[in-house]
Amino acid sequence: MSNEAVLHAPAEAGLHHEAHGDHHHEHHHETFISKYVFSMDHKMIAKQFLITGMVWAVLGGLMSVLFRLQLGYPEASFPWLEDILGKWAEGGKITPDAYYALVTTHGTVLVFFVLTAGLSGTFANFLIPLQIGARDMASPFMNMLSYWFFFAASIVMLSSMFVEFGPFSGGWTAYPPLSALASASPGSGTGMDLWLIAMALFVVSSLLGGLNYIATILNMRTKGMSMTRLPLTIWALFFTAVLGVLSFPVLFSGFILLIFDRNFGTSFYLSDIFINGVGALPNEGGSAILYQHLFWFLGHPEVYIILLPAMGMASEILSVNSRKPIFGYMAMVGSLFAIAILAFLVWAHHMFVTGLNPFLGSVFVLLTLLIAVPSAIKVFNWLTTLWRGNIRFTPGMMFSIGFVSLFISGGLTGIWLGNSALDIHLHDTYFVIAHFHIVMGVASMFGMFAGIYHWFPKMYGRYMNNTLSYLHFWITLAGAYMIFWPMHYQGLAGMPRRYYDYSVWESFKQFAELNRFISTVAMIVFAAQLLFLFNFFYSVFKGRKVTTQNPYGSNTLEWTTPVNPGHGNWVGEIPEVHRWAYDYGKDGKEFISQTTPVGADESSH
Amino acid sequence: MSTIANEAPKRIHPHKFTLWVAMGSIIMMFAGLTSAYIVKKNQSSWLEFDLPVVFMYSTLVIMLSSVTVHLAAKAFKAREMSRYRMLITVTAILGLAFMGLQILGFMDLEARNIALTGARSNSAASFLLVITGLHMLHVLGGVIALMVMFIKAYVSSVKNYSSLSIELVGTYWHFVDILWIYLFIFYNWIS
Numbered sequence: 001m002s003n004e005a006v007l008h009a010p011a012e013a014g015l016h017h018e019a020h021g022d023h024h025h026e027h028h029h030e031t032f033i034s035k036y037v038f039s040m041d042h043k044m045i046a047k048q049f050l051i052t053g054m055v056w057a058v059l060g061g062l063m064s065v066l067f068r069l070q071l072g073y074p075e076a077s078f079p080w081l082e083d084i085l086g087k088w089a090e091g092g093k094i095t096p097d098a099y100y101a102l103v104t105t106h107g108t109v110l111v112f113f114v115l116t117a118g119l120s121g122t123f124a125n126f127l128i129p130l131q132i133g134a135r136d137m138a139s140p141f142m143n144m145l146s147y148w149f150f151f152a153a154s155i156v157m158l159s160s161m162f163v164e165f166g167p168f169s170g171g172w173t174a175y176p177p178l179s180a181l182a183s184a185s186p187g188s189g190t191g192m193d194l195w196l197i198a199m200a201l202f203v204v205s206s207l208l209g210g211l212n213y214i215a216t217i218l219n220m221r222t223k224g225m226s227m228t229r230l231p232l233t234i235w236a237l238f239f240t241a242v243l244g245v246l247s248f249p250v251l252f253s254g255f256i257l258l259i260f261d262r263n264f265g266t267s268f269y270l271s272d273i274f275i276n277g278v279g280a281l282p283n284e285g286g287s288a289i290l291y292q293h294l295f296w297f298l299g300h301p302e303v304y305i306i307l308l309p310a311m312g313m314a315s316e317i318l319s320v321n322s323r324k325p326i327f328g329y330m331a332m333v334g335s336l337f338a339i340a341i342l343a344f345l346v347w348a349h350h351m352f353v354t355g356l357n358p359f360l361g362s363v364f365v366l367l368t369l370l371i372a373v374p375s376a377i378k379v380f381n382w383l384t385t386l387w388r389g390n391i392r393f394t395p396g397m398m399f400s401i402g403f404v405s406l407f408i409s410g411g412l413t414g415i416w417l418g419n420s421a422l423d424i425h426l427h428d429t430y431f432v433i434a435h436f437h438i439v440m441g442v443a444s445m446f447g448m449f450a451g452i453y454h455w456f457p458k459m460y461g462r463y464m465n466n467t468l469s470y471l472h473f474w475i476t477l478a479g480a481y482m483i484f485w486p487m488h489y490q491g492l493a494g495m496p497r498r499y500y501d502y503s504v505w506e507s508f509k510q511f512a513e514l515n516r517f518i519s520t521v522a523m524i525v526f527a528a529q530l531l532f533l534f535n536f537f538y539s540v541f542k543g544r545k546v547t548t549q550n551p552y553g554s555n556t557l558e559w560t561t562p563v564n565p566g567h568g569n570w571v572g573e574i575p576e577v578h579r580w581a582y583d584y585g586k587d588g589k590e591f592i593s594q595t596t597p598v599g600a601d602e603s604s605h
Numbered sequence: 606m607s608t609i610a611n612e613a614p615k616r617i618h619p620h621k622f623t624l625w626v627a628m629g630s631i632i633m634m635f636a637g638l639t640s641a642y643i644v645k646k647n648q649s650s651w652l653e654f655d656l657p658v659v660f661m662y663s664t665l666v667i668m669l670s671s672v673t674v675h676l677a678a679k680a681f682k683a684r685e686m687s688r689y690r691m692l693i694t695v696t697a698i699l700g701l702a703f704m705g706l707q708i709l710g711f712m713d714l715e716a717r718n719i720a721l722t723g724a725r726s727n728s729a730a731s732f733l734l735v736i737t738g739l740h741m742l743h744v745l746g747g748v749i750a751l752m753v754m755f756i757k758a759y760v761s762s763v764k765n766y767s768s769l770s771i772e773l774v775g776t777y778w779h780f781v782d783i784l785w786i787y788l789f790i791f792y793n794w795i796s
Contacts, residue, residue, distance in 0.1 A: 138623060139619070139623065142623075211623050214623075215620075216619070218622065219619045220619065245626060245630045245633075247633070248630075252634055253637040253638045253739075256638075256735060256739065260735055264722040264723065265723040266726050267726065267731070268728050268731060284650055285648070285650035286728060297637065
């Protein structure tokens, strides 16, 4: 099916024959509903994912500020907390139940709703058709469904915060028995039911999206766009989609078994349990570790589902703004591939202390440490792309460089944690918190910010304010390090994660002031994000208008579309591609668009 | 970079391709479940029991339905529409019969006092229920797709010469067939 046919398929059912499929001037009658709500235009769906992700990022970030308030000021009480949280903060102090609910929901929301749907949902939808030269996705309808399943998941997850006993509070990983027994904790009842429904809807959304991304990248590329001419963003989004399509079903099967344990009395995960006030349970022979295997078989690829889009966008933005070809294109693709493969072979490093066979553990140590090789290749290539480049410090570029910095700092601690021997000491301490927040959380957030700042002109036809952007960047970068760097020391001292109040522990009293420092910085960083939000929404409506087609002097195809592309992206024919995406500074030319034919006088590369 | 334009060979239809990726995704779900089955089996208190005999008949039924869906696609391409409608109806009925036989299998287990759910249940039987039940849902999806095509074949006033739908459903139907054969072999011999 051609691009044209896909775009017209829903309306014309394949019966309408156009002599020249590329004439695209007939007007679709777009209503408000079909343009902004149930849109099948990949660009609008991308914006829907982005805005929904931003709402979740604000909520999830606010939750972290609230529980940091408890950790930083365990003795203080804040009467205004009772005003907004009601019975969850009686007397102005967050209750232990509310604290666990906040930690759990913060994790779930940030990992899945912001950094999976918000990140790859936005940029896979926006960039894939634009950068490969397609009118839309392989199936625009499935694409629309993908967003609306995500929206439904969001509504259910949001509603779980307003039920009587609160949302699920057993940690974002939802390990049984806390997640399997309604009587195990206040949030394990209705809260957990809603959590499971929301996550099931979310898995469906991810699968619909991922199938579409893969089919689009492999089948809908424009003439001349061979796989090795694809921008690295597309390669990264491709591997992200493959990871999602192969790992989310396994999580889903884990959830199905959990649903049976919860609702039908089976014993997949449950054995020998006694609950205070309920008594001994009849369940025999289940294994809670089984859930961990199924969960982390998704859980580890999930880390790369979050990180790879950020890597791809950083690669592209670094190259464009260094005015240099990306260093080692094929090595970049190869390392993405290696990471995607290894992602499936390391899940048990989350389970070193579950009584895993030490020999098996050592295999997982080896495979885990192997990830350092492709990661190091990527870092080397980013740095050598920057090296002696003619660097333009646009906000997108700043965040990309920040991404590289965070990826290095957070990645190095991964080598520590990948050792099963060290993990005995570091497991479930603040060292782990510091590691994954820097390397996965903040780094991917930086990738997302880089993408938003860089492609904002393409998304909305306007520029964002640079001064606010730089302010946002520096506060966030400095803040991220000030929040998470000290946590390494706390973790090395053995401070466990998820505790409600450290001031009652003799060993951790020494960290009272450090905790207060971290909490204070967290609040400042959160406030700085409001700066970004203001900048974003103000610029959508009032920003300086983009007047040139290609403001960055970029080679990729999205900059050959009109400033405000309509549904179908290109007026007239889709351009043909003649070269790879990274001809910057070649033969004395600053940049050569992918659509420029290779001249006779040109040197080959 | 090579400068030779990539002459694309005749590409697979995006929807077919999407179906293949989706089948890969479904395989991962069942791979997850059957690996969990193996892990669980090697732990304590695993109940050994004989599979319901009726599973043998259901296997034959679903294999037969694969033949009829294949013939339906052939009939469609030969424009023998009444034969095509008859064959997709038979396929859908065989699909429903398969699901009925699976349910008989579950009832057989319950009759032998092997609880599938509830406090007395052993995860050996529960696994059988969950995995087989999920497979039944996938068959049901195929039946619904066949019904949609059946209605279309009668209602639509426009002649549709595209064999895409029947090819998609045919591929999917063979897939759930092979998936069941895998599960059947798995229950009997692999695990």
